[in-house]
Amino acid sequence: TISEENKVIHDYNNLILSLPRENGCDTQYFYFYHGFWCPSTLIQSVNSFQNNFHAKDSDIVVASMPKSGTTWLKGLAYAIVNRQHFTSLENNHPLLSFNPHELVPHFEVSGNNTDGQMPQIDVPNMVEPRLYGTHMPFPSLPKSIQESNCKIIYICRNPFDTFVSYWTFINKLRLKKSLTELTLEESFERYCKGICFFGPFWDNMLGYLKESIERPDRVLFLKYEDLKEDVNFHTKRIAEFVGFPFTEEEENNGVIENIIKLCSFESMKESSENKSGTAALKIEREFFFRKGEIGDWVNYLSPSMIKKLSKVMEEKLSGSSLSF
Ligand code: A3P
Numbered sequence: 001t002i003s004e005e006n007k008v009i010h011d012y013n014n015l016i017l018s019l020p021r022e023n024g025c026d027t028q029y030f031y032f033y034h035g036f037w038c039p040s041t042l043i044q045s046v047n048s049f050q051n052n053f054h055a056k057d058s059d060i061v062v063a064s065m066p067k068s069g070t071t072w073l074k075g076l077a078y079a080i081v082n083r084q085h086f087t088s089l090e091n092n093h094p095l096l097s098f099n100p101h102e103l104v105p106h107f108e109v110s111g112n113n114t115d116g117q118m119p120q121i122d123v124p125n126m127v128e129p130r131l132y133g134t135h136m137p138f139p140s141l142p143k144s145i146q147e148s149n150c151k152i153i154y155i156c157r158n159p160f161d162t163f164v165s166y167w168t169f170i171n172k173l174r175l176k177k178s179l180t181e182l183t184l185e186e187s188f189e190r191y192c193k194g195i196c197f198f199g200p201f202w203d204n205m206l207g208y209l210k211e212s213i214e215r216p217d218r219v220l221f222l223k224y225e226d227l228k229e230d231v232n233f234h235t236k237r238i239a240e241f242v243g244f245p246f247t248e249e250e251e252n253n254g255v256i257e258n259i260i261k262l263c264s265f266e267s268m269k270e271s272s273e274n275k276s277g278t279a280a281l282k283i284e285r286e287f288f289f290r291k292g293e294i295g296d297w298v299n300y301l302s303p304s305m306i307k308k309l310s311k312v313m314e315e316k317l318s319g320s321s322l323s324f
Helices: 004-017 040-052 070-081 143-147 159-176 184-192 201-214 224-229 231-241 248-252 255-262 265-270 303-317
Strands: 021-023 029-033 036-039 060-064 131-134 151-156 219-223
Touching: 004 040, 029 040, 036 040, 060 070, 070 131, 070 151, 070 224, 070 231, 070 255, 070 265, 151 201, 151 224, 151 231, 159 184, 159 303, 184 303, 201 219, 201 303, 219 224, 219 231, 224 231, 231 255, 248 255
Parallel strands: 060 131, 060 151, 151 219
Antiparallel strands: 021 029, 029 036
């Protein structure tokens, strides 16, 4: 008889071997699992999240494609929801001592957990409203989230900028592991085929867009570019959506501006906490802050690449109301 643990390993191996696979972004392959691409090391935690997670109606979920502004949105959501606990936003605020990924955990990327439990975090006993993140596409989320009344704030970003952010980020991770850089061309070809963490990007975006149209009370669909253009407006919108609207008094006292400042790229990048150490998945905190600009892709992509990704976007997104 094989032990329980061996059985899990055996079952996962069978599952993994049955999945479509492509070269990944480090030494691991990417597998197409439940409608998205991810490395084998995540399959177990994804599976555990899908099968064991119990959503609460009060939950607030920050959903995104990687490199679309997740860190920023997590910071804003955390500051909005918890503002009554912190009288001063400038002193002693957790966002000054922790990276947003440490305050707003991602359950499906929590590493190798073999016991089916969410590691480190006492999930059922997290203070309500529980605030957590996900990169999984909407149809792949645990049924319990899909069927609950929890609030989902989704952020996406122009695929050109997202790709450049992704490629530079991946290479920082590779460098840390003493791996050679992935070429821009190679990564770009895969990205255009949808092969990247939690991609294809079009499925990820369109799934949440559809849900936000059908159930606007459930899913708030945001774009990085819109937040950049008018962060004040969107901060108020997020606060209303999650059920923590700003009072007139708060507005008059500059609470919104303080939150925006606390979560701004400049203050987050410059905070000493984010300049060293690691956040979730042992990723260097500083890797989450690069330029924080719109349009930096012009410095990287060739005319033929621009043409190619434009065509992919046209093909995949033109039937929707989504444009960049
Ligand atoms: P760039 O690589 O283009 O600079 P994610 O948080 O989903 O991993 O996305 C990372 C991208 O968001 C990076 O983009 C990063 O610099 C940018 N970013 C991080 N924090 C930000 C903030 N507070 N405001 C604006 N952009 C931010």
